[in-house]
Amino acid sequence: MEAPPDEPDAQDEPDAPNDEPDAPLSEDERFLRMALDEAHAAAETGDVPIGAVIAGPDGQLLARGRNRRELDQDPTAHAEIDALRAAARARNDWHLNGCTLYVTLEPCPMCAGALVNARIARVVYGCPDPKAGAVDTLFSIGRDPRLNHRFEVRGGVLATECAAVLKRFFAERRRAGPRFTPPKP
Ligand SMILES: [Zn+2]
DSSP states (O other), X not given: OOSOOOOOOGGGSTTGGGGOOOSOOOHHHHHHHHHHHHHXXXXXXXXXXXXXXXXXXXXXXXXXXXXXXXXXXXXXXXXXXXXXXXXXXXXXXXXOTTOEEEEEEOOOHHHHHHHHHTTOOEEEEEEOOTTTOTTTTSOOTTSOTTSSOOOEEEOOTTHHHHHHHHHHHHXXXXXXXXXXXXXXX
């Protein structure tokens, strides 16, 4: 996410996509939009805006999670981990067979490993992560036959919007940068 920010464009309109008179949202898009809401909430606490939700085997919302590394000062507090914990608590069962996890950014190796351990059935993500993506981009955890569990993966759902949230966050942080980082010599 180090690319220079583009000129502000139509992305400036908060929630503008909701007003589009396009085709109705697919089920995957509907849940990913909930994950986007969580991403926005993460940004409010200074955390990188990444959100996740989990749907149960019945297709109902089971749990929500968001990145809270800064809030909790916890390197493992990624959105997926937060959502997995909430889902396991909700079901009183750490086996999340039949559940689908929706996340705005492709899961990292830690989270992909946790998804294997949770026996999740399916993962749907927004934008790929060229630096840490571990279900498609850098690794294919989830499709590796050497592991004891595999899950289905669908990427690129609402990818532009999911990427835009991150891009805005980093652009704003760069603008605020001089307050937090020493000036260049
Ligand atoms: Zn992660």
